Amino acid sequence: MNLPQVINSESTPTNVQHLSFRVRKARYALPIELVREIIEYGQITTVPMMPACIHGVINLRGNVVPVLDLAARLGAELTQPSKRTCIIIIELELNEQQQRIGLVVDAVDAVLDIEAADVETAPTFGAGIRTDFIAGMARDERGFTIMLDVRRVLSLEDILELNRAVARAN
Structure with missing residues (x-):
């Protein structure tokens, strides 16, 4: 006889999958649920009068997708593309609409199962x-x-700039 299993909070998994990648020498991760695909760094059309961290836009199967240089957004110099440089396409809900955004990273590493017990809060630096x-x-x-x-990485002002870049490219 098969009895229904009761799921309680103690038996639910406490790990979440994240895509890990590198920007300069640091390792970063995003929840895998935000990631739609990873593409090679390729033809990016620059859009005039954009902040330095916005590379421009790409044509992704007929859709205009803004591309942000994550290194520049985090305070480093603009990324100089190499063989391992790629663009992570993420999808966020912004203003009740799904928005795809490309993030330029130095390299993608792996999908990690991150246990909640292994996560610490961000340190305070002052x-x-x-x-x-x-x-x-x-x-x-x-x-x-x-x-x-x-x-938070993509602040409201950055998102507005990204939307302007898409509008200019169309």
């Missing part, structure tokens, strides 16, 4: 240093992976 874009810090044998809060 006044003047922003950590609001960090959702948490995942510990493993190699050190820490910075789990990004992509909605």
